[in-house]
Amino acid sequence: DNNWATANYGEEVYLSVVSQINCPNATTDGPLSLRYSLLFDQDALHRGLLKAGLGGTSHSAILSPDRPDYRFDASASGFFSVLSGYFIEGVWHIWIGADHILFLISLLLPCVFLRESAGLGHWRASQQLRSSLISVLAVVTAFTVAHSITLALTVLEVISPPAGLVEPIIAASVIVAALGNLTKTLIHLRWQIAFLFGLIHGFGFASVLADLGLPSDQLASALLGFNLGVEFGQLAIVALFFPIAWRLRATAFYRWGVVFGGSILIAVIASYWLIERLS
Known part of the structure; x- marks a missing residue:
């Protein structure tokens, strides 16, 4: 039997299907498995959120185009299974989160410079x-600590600011980080900016995690997995960016084309996001 309804995750409304399935041979035919493929061929970002009970055990999973199957065995609902599933989603989110990436890159652009006096x-x-490397570490650590704090506080329902407020501030943070590279003061306050606005970015991460749905009996593993995934994805971006920046640091192209021109371009893109999110 299928009951169709809507369900709220975060601030979004989703289609919900509640089913009761009778499997008389479940104990003799081996572990049950479920495959979900709705809309995957139309939208690669679509996710199916599974919450099920079987034999007194609750199961939660995120079904995606590359992981459409779920096996109802003891290991599937365990700590490491849930952790790995949310880890992948954390990595995926940071890699497709252009606002988070541009915020971080903006703060890292001048890390291969030493200041002789104010001004680029x-x-x-x-x-x-x-x-x-110390400069990079300071920015990344500040951003990580900050967004981890607000991510945890939001998931634990200690605080829950509306997405309509958070998303415009995230866009504004990208503008500040980018234009800060062109000012006399903000350019050497990068880790402080990373921490301050990292708190806001944490609310954005929490909104995504809420949209994915959280298993009440595996809340810790889901939160830990998602946060570790975000950090891994973030470090992968830094590992790709820094060697290139270090190699080009002494060139006029990097100073004026990448840092100066790139910062202006990022600020323009973020300004568009800000207007769009306020409208």
Whole structure:
């Protein structure tokens, strides 16, 4: 029997199908499995959220185009299974989250410079890899700590700001980070900016996690897995960006084309997001 209805996850409304399935040979034919493929051929970002009970055990899973199947065995509902599923979703979200990526990249662009005096034209290419890595580490750590705090607080329902407020501020944070590279003061306050606005980005991550649905009996593993996935995806971006930036740091192309021109371009893109999210 199927009962069709709607369900709220985060601030979004989703189609919900409640089914009761009778499987008389479940104990003799081996573990049951379920396949979900609705809309996958039309939308690669579509996700199916599974919540099921079988033999007194609750099961939760995120079904996606690359993982459309779920096996109802003991290991599927375990800590590491839930953790790995939400880990993948965390990685995927940061990789498709252009606003989060551009915020982080904006703050990392000047990390291969050393300041001689205020202003971009008075910065010189760093000759010490260690100092640049420390600068990168400061930004990434501040961003990680900040968004982890608000992600956890939101999931635990300690605080829950509306998405209509959070999303415009995230867009504004990208503008601040990008234009900060062109100012005399903000360019050397990057880790502070990363922490301050990282708190807001954490609310954005929490909104995505709420949309995915959280298993009440595996809340810790889902939260941990998603957060670790975000961090892994973030570190992968940094690992790709930094060697290129370090190699090009002494060139006029990097200073004026990438840092100066790129920061202006990012600010323009984020301004469009801000207008769109406020409208």
